[in-house]
Amino acid sequence: xxxxxxxxxxxxxxxxxxxxxxxxxxxxxxxxxxxxxxxxxxxxxxxxxxxxxxxxxxxxxxxxxxxxxxxxxxxxxxxxxxxxxxxxxxxxxxxxxxxxxxxxxxxxxxxxxxxxxxxxxxxxxxxxxxxxxxxxxxxxxxxxxxxxxxxxxxxxxxxxxxxxxxxxxxxxxxxxxxxxxxxxxxxxxxxxxxxxxxxxxxxxxxxxxxxxxxxxxxxxxxxxxxxxxxxxxxxxxxxxxxxxxxxxxxxxxxxxxxxxxxxxxxxxxxxxxxxxxxxxxxxxxxxxxxxxxxxxxxxxxxxxxxxxxxxxxxxxxxxxxxxxxxxxxxxxxxxxxxxxxxxxxxxxxxxxxxxxxxxxxxxxxxxxxxxxxxxxxxxxxxxxxxxxxxxxxxxxxxxxxxxxxxxxxxxxxxxxxxxxxxxxxxxxxxxxxxxxxxxxxxxxxxxxxxxxxxxxxxxxxxxxxxxxxxxxxxxxxxxxxxxxxxxxxxxxxxxxxxxxxxxxxxxxxxxxxxxxxxxxxxxxxxxxxxxxxxxxxxxxxxxxxxxxxxxxxxxxxxxxxxxxxxxxxxxxxxxxxxxxxxxxxxxxxxxxxxxxxxxxxxxxxxxxxxxxxxxxxxxxxxxxxxxxxxxxxxxxxxxxxxxxxxxxxxxxxxxxxxxxxxxxxxxxxxxxxxxxxxxxxxxxxxxxxxxxxxxxxxxxx
Numbered sequence: 001x002x003x004x005x006x007x008x009x010x011x012x013x014x015x016x017x018x019x020x021x022x023x024x025x026x027x028x029x030x031x032x033x034x035x036x037x038x039x040x041x042x043x044x045x046x047x048x049x050x051x052x053x054x055x056x057x058x059x060x061x062x063x064x065x066x067x068x069x070x071x072x073x074x075x076x077x078x079x080x081x082x083x084x085x086x087x088x089x090x091x092x093x094x095x096x097x098x099x100x101x102x103x104x105x106x107x108x109x110x111x112x113x114x115x116x117x118x119x120x121x122x123x124x125x126x127x128x129x130x131x132x133x134x135x136x137x138x139x140x141x142x143x144x145x146x147x148x149x150x151x152x153x154x155x156x157x158x159x160x161x162x163x164x165x166x167x168x169x170x171x172x173x174x175x176x177x178x179x180x181x182x183x184x185x186x187x188x189x190x191x192x193x194x195x196x197x198x199x200x201x202x203x204x205x206x207x208x209x210x211x212x213x214x215x216x217x218x219x220x221x222x223x224x225x226x227x228x229x230x231x232x233x234x235x236x237x238x239x240x241x242x243x244x245x246x247x248x249x250x251x252x253x254x255x256x257x258x259x260x261x262x263x264x265x266x267x268x269x270x271x272x273x274x275x276x277x278x279x280x281x282x283x284x285x286x287x288x289x290x291x292x293x294x295x296x297x298x299x300x301x302x303x304x305x306x307x308x309x310x311x312x313x314x315x316x317x318x319x320x321x322x323x324x325x326x327x328x329x330x331x332x333x334x335x336x337x338x339x340x341x342x343x344x345x346x347x348x349x350x351x352x353x354x355x356x357x358x359x360x361x362x363x364x365x366x367x368x369x370x371x372x373x374x375x376x377x378x379x380x381x382x383x384x385x386x387x388x389x390x391x392x393x394x395x396x397x398x399x400x401x402x403x404x405x406x407x408x409x410x411x412x413x414x415x416x417x418x419x420x421x422x423x424x425x426x427x428x429x430x431x432x433x434x435x436x437x438x439x440x441x442x443x444x445x446x447x448x449x450x451x452x453x454x455x456x457x458x459x460x461x462x463x464x465x466x467x468x469x470x471x472x473x474x475x476x477x478x479x480x481x482x483x484x485x486x487x488x489x490x491x492x493x494x495x496x497x498x499x500x501x502x503x504x505x506x507x508x509x510x511x512x513x514x515x516x517x518x519x520x521x522x523x524x525x526x527x528x529x530x531x532x533x534x535x536x537x538x539x540x541x542x543x544x545x546x547x548x549x550x551x552x553x554x555x556x557x558x559x560x561x562x563x564x565x566x567x568x569x570x571x572x573x574x575x576x577x578x579x580x581x582x583x584x585x586x587x588x589x590x591x592x593x594x595x596x597x598x599x600x601x602x603x604x605x606x607x608x609x610x611x612x613x614x615x616x617x618x619x620x621x622x623x624x625x626x627x628x629x630x631x632x633x634x635x636x637x638x639x640x641x642x643x644x645x646x647x648x649x650x651x652x653x654x655x656x657x658x659x660x661x662x663x664x665x666x667x668x669x670x671x672x673x674x675x676x677x678x679x680x681x682x683x684x685x686x687x688x689x690x691x692x693x694x695x696x697x698x699x700x701x
Contacts (some may be wrong), residue, residue, distance in 0.1 A: 002057020002113065009268055013537060016298075016349070020601075022082060022083045022354060022358075022392075023266065026391055026392070029547070030391065030393070031390075031487060032254055032463070034390045034393075035392060035393075037388035037389065037390055037394075038388075038389055038390060038391055038393040038394040038397065038584065039393075039394070039397050040134045040388065041383075041385075041386075041388050041389035041394040041397075041454040042350070042389070042393070042394040042395065042396065042397025042401070043397060043401060044269055044270075044383050044386075045383055045394065045398040046398040046401035046402055046405075047269075047270050047272075047273045047397075048272060048383055049068075049071040049398060049402060050068070050273060050275070050276070050402075050405065051273060051420075051421070052067070052069030052071075052272065052273070052275045052424065052653065053070060053183070053270040054067050054068065054070045054297065054413065054416065054421055055067070055373075055421035055422075055424045056116075056117040056423050057070070057117070057424070058195075058222040058418070058421060059118055059121060059188065059191065059192075059608060060117035060118070060120045060121040060124075060372060061120075061121040061124060061125060061137040061138065061142055061146070061203060062121075062137075062138060062142070062143060062146055062372060063143075064297050064300060064413070065137050065300050065301050065410070065435065066143070066146075066370060066371070066372055066423075066598060068370060068402060068405070068406055068410075069304070069305070069366075069370045069371045069372075069406075070371040070372055070373075070374050071364065071374075071398075071399070071402050072163075072304065072366075072369070072371075072403050072406060073304075073365060073369040073371060073399065073400035074362040074363065074365070074366035074371050074374045074399075075395050075396075075398055075402070076395075076396060076399035076400070076601065077361055077362045077365045077366065077393040078358055078359070078361075078362040078392075078395060079393070079395045079399065079517065080398040080522040081149050081354070081358035081361050081362070082355070082358045082392045082395070083339075083350045083351050083354045083355055083358070083549075084338075084339040084350050084355060084392075094566040096133065101160060107109040107497075114463075115181075115184050115330065115334070115375075116186060116327065116330075116331055116373050116374070116375040116554075118187065118188055118191075118375075119323070119326065119327050119330065119465055119466070120146055120149055120327065120372055121137075121146075121149075121203075122205075122323075122325075122464060122465045123148060123206060123320060123324075123327070123466065124145045124146050125137075125203060126205070126323075126466075127141075127145055127316075127319060128319075129141065129699060135274060136609050137202075137203050140684055142614060143370075144311050145316065145320070146372040146373075147310040147367045147369075147370060147371070147372060148310050148311070148312055148316055148317065148320060149320050149323065149324055149372065149373060150310075150363045150364075150366065150367040150371060150372050150374075151310050151312065151361075151363070151364055151367045151566075152317055152320050152321065152324040153324045153327045153328050153331070153363055153373050154359070154360040154362070154364035154365075154366075154367065155360065156324055156325055156328040156360070157328050157331075157332065157356050157359050157360025157363065157366060157451070158356075158357050158360035158364070159360075160328065160332075160356055160360075161353045161354070161355075161356035161357035161360060162353070162357065163341075164352075164353050165333065165356075166336065166352035166353050166355070166356045167352070168329060169332055172329070172333055172473070173452065173472075173473075173476040174454040175449045175456075175476065176452060176456055176469075176472040176473055176476045177454070177474075178434060178437055178438075178453050179438075179452060179453035179454065179456030179460070179472055180456050180457075180460055180465075180468060180469050180472050181432055181434065181435050181458075182432065182434050182435065182437075182438070182453070182457050182463050183456055183457040183458070183459070183460025183465075183468050184429075184432075184460060184465055184468075185429040185430070185432035185433045185434075186433060186457070186460075186461050187207050187460060187461060187465060188425060188429045189426055189429055189433070190207050190209075190210055190214075190249055191431060192422040192423075192425050192426050193210075193214055193422075194210075194213075194214060194422075194424030195225075195229065195295070195418045195419055195421065196225070196226060196229035196230070196233075196422045196423065196426070197214070197218070197221040197222065197226055197229075198221055198223075198224070198225030198226060198295055198297065199214065199217050199220060199221060199222070201213050201214070205464055206462065206463070206464060207461050207462070208462055210463070213239065219404070220532055222294050222295070223254055224286065224293075224294045225294040225417065225418070226419070226479050227649065228283075228294065228417050228420060228423075229418045229419035229420070229422055229423045230280065230423075232259065232275050232279060232419070232423035232424075233423035233426055233427050234421050235271075235275060236271060236272070236275060236423065236424065236427040237427050237430075239268050239271040242268070242426065243265065243268055244472065246261075246265060248572065256337030269383050269386070272424060273422060275424070276416055276420055276421075276424075276667065279412070279416070279417050279419075279420040280412065280415050280416045280417070280420075281415075281416045282417075283296055283415040283416065284415040285579040287415060292447030294417055294418075294419065295417065295418040295419070296414070296415050296416060296417055296418060297413055297414065297415075297416045297418065297421075297608075299414060299415045300414065301408040301410065302406070302407065302408075302410045302411065302648070303406060303407050303410075304369060304403055304406050304407070305369060305370045307368045307369060307495055308367060308368065308369070308370075310367050312580045322466075326469060327373055330362075330469070331359065331373070331375040331376075332355075332356055332359060333354065334375060334376060335359060335375055335376040336352060336355060336356075338376050339355055339376070340642035341570060342385055345385075346385070357668045359375070359376075362374060362558060366646060367553055369407075371437075376603060389520050389578045436451055438453045438457070438469075441453065441561060448479045448483065451475070451479065452472065452475050452476050452479055455471065455472065455475045456468060456469075456471065456472030459471035459472065459475075459692070460472070481529045484524050484525070484527075484529055484530050485529040485530045485533060514646060515649060516549070516566070516567045516568070516644075516648050517545075517567055517568040517569070517570055517607070517636070517641065517644050517645065518541050518567075518568075518569055518570070519539055519546050519570045519571075519572055519609065520541050520542075520570070520571050520572065521535060521572035521574070521575075522534055522537075522571075522572070522576075523575055523576060524575060524585050525575060525576060525577055526575075526576050526580065527581055527584065528572075528581060528583055528584070530582055531583060531587055533591070534587075535587055535591060538569055538571065538591050539598070541569055541596060542569050542594070542598060542604055545569060545604065546565050546567070546604055548567075548568075549567045549602040549604075550602055551602070553601070553663060566602070566603045566604075566605070566606050566648050566650055566651055567602065567603070567605075567648065568604065568605045568606070568607045568632065568644060569595060569605075569606055569607070570606075570607035570608065570609050570632075570634070570640055570644060571591075571606065571607065571608050571609070571612040572609050572610055572637070573608055573609070573610055573612070573615060574609075574637075576611070576612065576615060577612065577615075578612045578613075578614040578615065578616070579618075579644055580615045580618050581615060581620070583626065584624070585618055585619055585622055587620065588606070588619060588624050588628075588673070589612075589623070589624045589627060591606055592605070592606040592624070592627060592628060603628075604649075605628070605632060606628055606632070607628065607632035607633065607634065607640070607644065608628065608632070608634070608639045609632050609633075609635075609636065609637055609639070610635075610636060610637065611633065612632075616633070623654060631647050631650075632644075632647065
């Protein structure tokens with residue numbers, strides 16, 4: 001085993017050995033008084049899972065029954081390993097927003113999202129058979145690939161959880177997630193139009209191709225399916241809006257009208273099931289007592305399939321690996337946002353690594369029972385919390401109810417119209433088309449965020465969900481590089497005050513050029529993107545200071561110490577963080593040498609202030625600290641203001657003494673300190689600041 005992999009292996013083994021299933025924590029101290037609340041909440045989620053599961057399985061290109069498989073065993077497994085008490089997993093994914101943007105209003109407006117199902121279908125849909133043809137939806141090969149994708153995604157989640165890599169999701173920009181969510185919502189909406197129109201179309205890899213197919217096949221639309229789909233969507237949207245705007249009356253008010261409204265509000269949680277039952281009865285009547293028909297689900301297998309290891313091949317896993325990694329990161333990002341929101345609301349903590357492992361184990365075990373990729377849902381989690389769930393036992397109840405339904409009630413789904421399932425998905429995602437956020441960013445001057453969101457939306461719609469996410473991330477990185485690599489100068493005078501404080505005055509006093517050292521401050525992280533700008537800024541300041549010192553040396557009386565002028569450019573590293581890239585570290589030594597050569601006949605040296613200890617270790621490892629000299633490295637700006645002039649004069653006196661003795665050696669770093677403090681009370685402070693987001697005309701150095 002190579003030494004490079006050893007730290008990762010040790011971290012994974014350490015995480016595995018120290019892991020303890022959360023079930024052992026809450027089950028032993030379970031309060032029996034919570035049992036009724038947990039069971040009732042679990043049943044409410046189960047009722048929601050049935051229509052959602054059937055609908056989102058079709059979105060993933062699978063037979064509807066696989067949506068119920070994904071809501072059974074994985075939910076039971078997640079109960080054992082979960083640290084979240086309210087999160088309910090299944091075959092949908094919540095709003096992809098950072099935790100601080102996830103609120104109760106977003107759960108009401110957005111509802112469940114089919115991102116996990118859509119991503120799974122997109123990844124599998126890109127695979128090809130041995131003859132070069134694409135896989136067909138609902139075929140045996142498609143099902144096997146979807147199950148293999150669940151195994152691989154689960155394994156990646158477990159590995160990342162053991163390594164503590166749940167922080168990876170922090171690297172996803174909120175603008176990228178917002179644009180990706182809107183783009184995926186548009187893709188899902190368009191993909192469900194054929195069901196609402198009663199059309200039978202082949203799956204297309206790109207949305208604009210689907211739109212063309214719909215337009216070409218409009219003469220074949222099924223009017224009855226259209227009526228069922230539109231009426232179902234309108235009814236579900238009306239219930240959603242009513243639940244959003246209506247606040248249940250206080251529990252103390254027990255009048256008949258108040259109690260009736262309260263029960264009506266509680267029963268509205270079952271609107272999806274009610275819509276499914278009503279349209280199923282209508283479809284049954286149409287097919288049996290009229291000459292009309294519309295597309296329906298058809299026969300649904302009964303019972304839970306026997307456990308079976310998914311067929312895995314090396315070539316298949318290699319093809320699925322990029323998509324599986326994307327699914328792992330995206331699904332956890334959504335799950336983590338929802339879990340944190342409910343944990344904060346109910347005053348308990350969730351563990352990121354444990355949650356990531358719980359999702360991974362649920363996917364891996366679920367795949368043995370023919371489940372595809374599962375994730376959490378905000379709507380079902382909100383129903384779980386609203387029903388009074390206090391522990392993960394509510395999820396166990398939902399899973400058990402689903403297994404019972406699979407065994408005894410699948411036959412009632414035979415006449416369920418596909419238009420109803422399409423309406424369920426459309427209502428869930430239509431409010432996710434958050435173009436208002438894009439418009440808001442543009443109007444308020446956040447043009448770069450607007451560019452990232454709009455670019456991600458367009459790439460997702462026209463290039464596919466996988467490429468859309470990658471393009472969004474690339475665009476976000478490009479905007480970040482553009483924002484941090486273009487910097488501008490602003491001059492301030494740094495004046496030391498009593499008590500060690502520092503005051504920055506503007507405008508700069510006229511005599512600032514008479515000081516012997518300048519501080520160059522960079523208000524952004526130093527990295528490869530702005531390294532050249534930083535180097536040029538330091539060199540420009542060195543040229544200015546060198547000219548001042550030359551003029552002072554020319555005007556000094558013969559024999560004066562000022563004839564041997566010495567100055568310093570002090571780099572303020574307060575914004576560099578605790579790590580410095582190797583090219584940046586090498587650039588510090590390069591600048592030190594440039595200053596010595598370019599300032600002749602006077603001498604310029606380089607200093608550093610507010611440097612993190614870890615950065616100093618890196619600089620010491622390549623010899624830069626020794627070449628600069630520890631006397632020119634300051635712990636704080638105040639330390640630099642008090643002592644830099646003193647140390648420069650000390651070095652200058654040493655140089656004059658060596659010259660008088662005939663040594664004639666040039667000044668080097670690390671000379672001993674002696675002499676008296678200088679009299680300078682002001683120092684020229686050059687600040688390199690990042691341009692404002694709304695400043696499109698900032699001048700690059």
